[in-house]
Amino acid sequence: MKFSFKNDYSEGCHPNILQALLQHNLDQQAGYGEDEYSLQAKELIKEKIKNPNSEIYFVSGGTQANLIVISSILRPYQCAVSASTGHILNNETGAIEATGHKILSIEKEDGKLTPEDIIPVLEGHRNVPHQVMPKLVYISNSTELGTIYTLKELEELSNFCKENNLYLFMDGARMGHGLTSEISNLTLEKVAELTDVFYLGGTKNGALIGEAIVINNQELQQDFAFNIKQKGALLAKGRLLGIQFLELMKNDLYFDLAKHANQQAMKIKNAMKEKGVQFLSDTYTNQIFPILSNHLIEKLSEKFEFYVWKKIDEDFSAIRLITSWNTGDEPVNDFIKIIKTEL
Numbered sequence: 001m002k003f004s005f006k007n008d009y010s011e012g013c014h015p016n017i018l019q020a021l022l023q024h025n026l027d028q029q030a031g032y033g034e035d036e037y038s039l040q041a042k043e044l045i046k047e048k049i050k051n052p053n054s055e056i057y058f059v060s061g062g063t064q065a066n067l068i069v070i071s072s073i074l075r076p077y078q079c080a081v082s083a084s085t086g087h088i089l090n091n092e093t094g095a096i097e098a099t100g101h102k103i104l105s106i107e108k109e110d111g112k113l114t115p116e117d118i119i120p121v122l123e124g125h126r127n128v129p130h131q132v133m134p135k136l137v138y139i140s141n142s143t144e145l146g147t148i149y150t151l152k153e154l155e156e157l158s159n160f161c162k163e164n165n166l167y168l169f170m171d172g173a174r175m176g177h178g179l180t181s182e183i184s185n186l187t188l189e190k191v192a193e194l195t196d197v198f199y200l201g202g203t204k205n206g207a208l209i210g211e212a213i214v215i216n217n218q219e220l221q222q223d224f225a226f227n228i229k230q231k232g233a234l235l236a237k238g239r240l241l242g243i244q245f246l247e248l249m250k251n252d253l254y255f256d257l258a259k260h261a262n263q264q265a266m267k268i269k270n271a272m273k274e275k276g277v278q279f280l281s282d283t284y285t286n287q288i289f290p291i292l293s294n295h296l297i298e299k300l301s302e303k304f305e306f307y308v309w310k311k312i313d314e315d316f317s318a319i320r321l322i323t324s325w326n327t328g329d330e331p332v333n334d335f336i337k338i339i340k341t342e343l
């Protein structure tokens with residue numbers, strides 16, 4: 001069987017999680033997120049973000065988190081702003097739009113938004129009340145392109161949002177990877193301080209399923225649980241999510257797993273760089289986008305699965321490689337060996 005570099009959710013879950021699920025399998029627990037594991041996991045997350053006033057809610061997936069957060073925050077005439085590469089724009093089947101909210105797209109190659117990108121959007125929506133009202137800025141860390149925000153960039157964006165009465169929402173489907181990148185100077189505590197809402201993705205970082213939505217802005221906490229239930233996302237067996245996040249948060253397993261995934265990607269990236277390979281974006285997380293000849297892509301495809309991301313010209317394409325919490329050295333070394341012999 002070919003080894004897959006297609007995704008960071010190709011495997012099941014970290015063994016600690018399976019063990020905990022088995023260990024607590026027959027315990028009787030309260031339903032709908034009131035179980036003791038969920039309560040403990042929430043406390044651990046609050047400790048890590050150093051904000052006892054944040055509220056935490058577990059849901060099962062990223063699209064669900066984005067949909068519930070955005071649709072519950074916005075009034076009917078308000079809209080979200082996103083980089084053109086944003087997951088909510090391209091890969092969620094119009095889930096946000098289906099709730100009646102427009103998403104204004106800002107063309108960005110690197111997947112990141114700055115205040116300068118958003119200013120023209122605000123200026124272009126001053127014809128009150130004839131246009132939708134931009135109210136929420138959607139960003140992700142790491143982004144769809146594996147890029148990350150620096151502390152300064154997030155501070156600038158956060159200040160800009162406050163000055164302009166906009167909510168800042170960070171999609172953290174790959175938060176662990178973003179924060180443990182070798183070039184990141186952002187911490188979870190800072191993310192909590194600088195955003196109104198963010199989430200910690202478990203699905204792509206060693207959980208079976210699950211994302212932890214963290215609401216820092218107390219105005220937005222009110223009645224949030226009703227939105228979760230109404231969207232069908234409140235699991236009767238919420239213990240499944242609680243146990244997983246408890247294990248991930250204990251001893252920083254969450255960050256260790258993400259760091260491992262990043263390191264495996266960096267090994268491949270560095271080996272390619274030594275051979276002069278160019279990349280679609282200069283990433284330091286578990287997603288890399290090398291530009292390779294179609295001949296080499298064919299050769300690599302004999303042993304590995306990955307996505308061909310973008311055609312560059314007749315002879316070259318960018319591929320996307322994603323490593324996971326469970327990517328071992330063997331496939332990484334085998335991949336590098338082919339690169340070294342073919343280039």
Ligand SMILES: Cc1ncc(COP(=O)(O)O)c(C=O)c1O
Binds near residue numbers: 060062171
């Ligand atoms: C940044 C980001 N947000 C959200 C999602 C959606 O997650 P799910 O597939 O669990 O709905 C993904 C999935 O790839 C993602 O990469």
